[in-house]
Structures are given as structure tokens and as C-alpha cells.
Amino acid sequence: MKRLFTLPAFAAVLVLGGCIPSIGPEKDEVIQENEDTKQETVLIPEVQLNEQYYRTLLPFKKSATRGLIVNQVYSKYDVGEVEEGLLRLSAEHFSPKDHFLQEGQFIDEKTAIHWLSRSSKFDEGLNPPINDKMSPQDISEKAPVYLAHIVEQDYYVKTGDKKVGLAGISIGLAMNSVFYQRDAAEAKIPDKVIEQQGMKMAETIVQRMRKLDGVGDVPITIGLFKQQPRSSIVPGTYFAHTYVDKGKDKPNGWKQVNEKYVLMPAASNEDNYRDDNMQFEKLKQDVNDYFPGFISIVGTAFYTDKNLNSMKISVPIQFYGKNEVVALTQYMTSLVMKYYPDIRVEVSITSANGPESLITKNAGDKEASVHIYSY
Numbered sequence: 001m002k003r004l005f006t007l008p009a010f011a012a013v014l015v016l017g018g019c020i021p022s023i024g025p026e027k028d029e030v031i032q033e034n035e036d037t038k039q040e041t042v043l044i045p046e047v048q049l050n051e052q053y054y055r056t057l058l059p060f061k062k063s064a065t066r067g068l069i070v071n072q073v074y075s076k077y078d079v080g081e082v083e084e085g086l087l088r089l090s091a092e093h094f095s096p097k098d099h100f101l102q103e104g105q106f107i108d109e110k111t112a113i114h115w116l117s118r119s120s121k122f123d124e125g126l127n128p129p130i131n132d133k134m135s136p137q138d139i140s141e142k143a144p145v146y147l148a149h150i151v152e153q154d155y156y157v158k159t160g161d162k163k164v165g166l167a168g169i170s171i172g173l174a175m176n177s178v179f180y181q182r183d184a185a186e187a188k189i190p191d192k193v194i195e196q197q198g199m200k201m202a203e204t205i206v207q208r209m210r211k212l213d214g215v216g217d218v219p220i221t222i223g224l225f226k227q228q229p230r231s232s233i234v235p236g237t238y239f240a241h242t243y244v245d246k247g248k249d250k251p252n253g254w255k256q257v258n259e260k261y262v263l264m265p266a267a268s269n270e271d272n273y274r275d276d277n278m279q280f281e282k283l284k285q286d287v288n289d290y291f292p293g294f295i296s297i298v299g300t301a302f303y304t305d306k307n308l309n310s311m312k313i314s315v316p317i318q319f320y321g322k323n324e325v326v327a328l329t330q331y332m333t334s335l336v337m338k339y340y341p342d343i344r345v346e347v348s349i350t351s352a353n354g355p356e357s358l359i360t361k362n363a364g365d366k367e368a369s370v371h372i373y374s375y
Contacts, residue, residue, distance in 0.1 A: 031163045032057065032156065042164065044100055050362075052091065054101035054155075057164070063103035063152060065112040073149050073174055075228050081235035081261075082151055082225050086172040089223045089241045089257070094155040094168045104152025106169065106212045112150055115205070118143075124208075126201045140187035144179035146197040148227060150205075166214070170221040171205060173198055177236070178229045191226070195240060198224040199254060202242065207249050217247035223257070234261040234300055258306065264299035276301060276308055283339050287315075291328055310344040310363075319351035326372060329357040333368050336361060 028044040043058040073079050087101075107115075114122040120129030128143035151172035159165040175194045179187045202222045209215050223241040228234065237259040242251035262270065265284070266277040284297045300312045315332065319325070329349060336345050336359060345368075347359040354373075361368040 029162070030158065032165075044164070048096070052096060054087065054096045054099060057100050057102045057156060061103055061105060063105070064109045065104065065107060065150060065152065068109070068112055068116070068149060073227060075230060075232050075235065077232065077235035078174065078225075078227050081237065082149065082172055082174050082227075083153075085225060085238045085259070086151055086153055086170050086223055089238060090153060090155065090168075090170040090221055093219065093221050093243055094170070099155045099157055099167060100164060102154045102156060104154055104169075106154070106209070106215055107150060107152050111212075115150060115208075116147060118145070126204065136181050136184035140179055140181065140184065144176065144187060144189055146175055146189065146194065147173060147201055148176050149174040166216070166218050168219045168221065169209065169215065170223070171202075171209070172223045172225055172238070173201060173205075174225045174227055177226050180230070186229075191239075194226060195224065198240070199251070203250055206244050206251065210249050219246050220244040222251065234263050237261065258304065260303045262301045262303065264301050264311075272306070273301070273303075279339055283335050286335055287328075287332065290331060291317075295328075308343055311340060311346075313345065313347045315347060315349045317349060317351050317356070319353055319356070322374065325349065325351075325356045329359065329370060329372060333359050333370060336368055 028046060029041055030044060031039050032042045045055045045058065048055050073082065111124075114124040115126050117125035118127045118129050119125035120131065126147050127145050130139055130143050134143070149172075151174070153170040153172075154166060155168045155170070156164040157167040175189075175198050177189055177191075177194060179189060181187075202224070206220055206222065209220060210217075221241060221243050223238045225238050226236045228236040238257045239259075240254050241257055242254045244251050262273055264273075264277060264280040266273045270277065280299055280301075287295055287297060295315060295317055298314050300314075301308055302310045302312075313332075313336075315328070317325075317328065332347055332349070336347060340361075342363055344362050345360070348355065349357045349359075356373055358371040358373075359368050
């Protein structure tokens with residue numbers, strides 16, 4: 001077990017990604033009502049970690065499709081982002097202030113497997129059919145697997161005294177940007193094709209969702225997510241989304257989503273991020289001036305509408321002693337406040353022994369929250 005050692009210079013202590021206040025004995029228990037008239041008692045947590053996070057109905061129910069994502073999504077970075085990015089899109093229509101989240105319960109495992117399959121295997125398959133006469137090259141060119149995974153999120157609101165009802169559903173479609181075949185060369189799928197296929201599948205899925213028990217006529221949000229290649233060390237992002245009005249069975253136009261993850265230091269051809277890259281290089285140089293020779297710092301910058309929104313920084317070190325970890329953490333904290341005062345930043349310092357310290361701050365915070373781990 002690792003014990004928490006808190007730097008005296010900081011009063012705030014980060015716990016599981018947020019500063020959690022004490023939870024009192026009161027419980028907000030309500031009745032969950034669905035279109036199929038089933039009712040059950042659920043608990044709404046009193047604590048909301050942050051205004052951007054949804055409170056989740058309890059007892060927690062796992063999505064029936066959760067286990068499929070590991071097999072279908074190639075990059076480990078995409079596994080989390082396909083869900084987290086959908087939460088951001090959902091917040092535009094289902095406010096975290098008064099909506100409560102439940103993992104998808106309407107698309108069951110069998111349905112998801114059928115939808116993700118080729119239409120030559122199951123009639124409901126959304127991916128193109130193939131036959132024994134097609135060569136691997138034919139499949140790559142004419143019938144790659146476009147749709148890798150489907151994510152569902154359900155949103156509830158209070159409908160009266162001690163009752164909550166379904167208010168909306170969000171669907172994320174994880175689209176392949178590269179098609180991999182056994183014993184065949186990988187094939188890149190053009191962005192335009194990904195977009196066309198995703199929008200076509202979205203229309204079909206909305207029509208099918210309307211027929212599922214319990215869905216009814218609630219609004220449905222659908223986002224299209226572009227997966228990164230297997231070799232990528234940054235996540236993919238959503239590139240388009242649509243909002244299907246209550247009772248409708250077709251999307252009402254699509255909106256572009258302008259999000260991107262960029263590895264820092266950025267490649268020399270990434271001219272769009274030159275200023276941010278120079279600032280990151282300055283931070284690296286400041287650290288190396290005082291902790292030379294063995295620190296390799298890498299950052300993942302997240303952009304929305306071409307503006308730097310947040311930064312995750314990884315600092316792998318050789319472990320020589322606790323004093324060294326404390327000194328490095330203190331200095332990194334000062335640099336975070338110096339270079340990134342207006343965005344959210346997370347710094348993870350690790351060694352061969354595991355996590356050594358964690359620094360986080362939200363945009364505009366005057367102080368950072370710090371964890372120092374100790375064996």
C-alpha cells in the first residue's frame with residue numbers, strides 16, 4: 001500500500017481527480033420510471049465533483065456493451081476518450097446541472113454484436129458485406145470495417161416528487177480510420193468516407209432506437225468518433241454530432257466538432273501549435289536546468305476550436321529518494337502555475353516503483369492540488 005504524504009505548502013488535497021467534500025447521512029432516493037412502466041428505487045448522489053461531471057444514478061449499472069470496447073477499439077487512449085468525449089457533447093443538450101447519468105441500458109450485448117457485424121453475417125449488421133470470392137485487397141478497398149464500437153449513455157431528470165424519468169440518450173459511433181486485416185497490409189480509410197458512412201449508420205441507428213423497449217420519443221444525440229491508428233499515443237476525437245428532436249427518427253443536420261489532441265513537444269511540421277510548443281519546451285528546459293540528465297517530459301495537449309483547453313504532462317523519473325520526488329514536485333507545481341495559469345493541467349510523476357506524485361489544477365486556480373505518494 002502507498003500512503004499519502006501531503007506537501008505542507010498546499011492545503012488542498014486531490015482525491016480521485018477532484019476535491020471531495022464530506023458526504024452526510026442524507027440520501028436522495030427517487031423512483032426511476034421508464035417508458036415500459038417498470039419502476040425501481042435509485043439513489044441520486046448528493047455530491048457533484050465538478051459542474052462538468054454528471055451525477056450517476058445508483059446502484060451503478062454497467063452498460064451491456066462495455067466489454068466489447070476492448071476488443072473493438074484499437075488504441076487504449078481511445079477507449080476512455082470515446083466515452084469522455086461523448087459526455088462533452090451530451091452536456092450541450094442534457095445539462096449536468098439537472099440531468100443524471102446512467103450507462104446505456106437499451107442496447108443489449110446481442111443487439112450491439114449484431115449491429116457491429118457485417119451484414120453478410122447478420123441482417124442487422126451495419127458494416128458492409130463480404131464473400132469468399134473477395135481478396136484481402138478487395139475487402140480493404142470496397143468493404144473495410146467502418147464501425148468499431150457503439151457507446152450509449154442515458155440521461156434522466158426529476159419528473160416530480162421523488163421520481164426521475166428518461167430525458168435523452170446519447171450514442172457514440174467509434175469509426176475506424178485504419179482497417180487492419182490478418183496477413184494483409186493495413187488500409188487507411190479517407191476522412192470523407194468515414195464521415196459518409198458514419199452519418200448513414202446514424203440514421204439507421206436512430207430508427208432502430210425508436211423501436212427498442214423503453215426508449216420512447218426522447219431526444220437522441222449522436223456523435224461520430226474517429227479512432228486513431230494502433231500506433232498512436234494520443235486519443236482520437238469526435239468530429240461531428242447531431243441532435244434528433246423528441247419523437248423524430250432522423251437527424252436534423254450535422255455540426256462539426258473541432259477537437260484535437262497533440263503530442264508535446266510537437267512535430268516540426270505542426271506549425272499551428274508553434275507558440276504552445278515553444279512554451280512547453282521552455283518548461284522542459286527549466287526542469288532540466290535543475291534536474292538534469294534523466295527526466296523526459298511528454299505532454300498531451302487538448303485543443304477545442306483551435307484553442308488550448310487542457311494539458312496532461314507525464315514525467316517519468318529514476319527514483320533516488322523521497323526528497324528528490326518532493327523537490328521535483330514542488331518545482332513542477334511552480335512551473336505549472338507559471339506557464340499554464342488559464343487552463344486545466346494534470347502532471348503525473350512516475351518511477352519504476354509506480355506513481356510518485358500527482359499535480360492538478362483547474363483553469364484559473366490560484367493554487368494547485370498535490371499528492372505525494374509514499375510506500
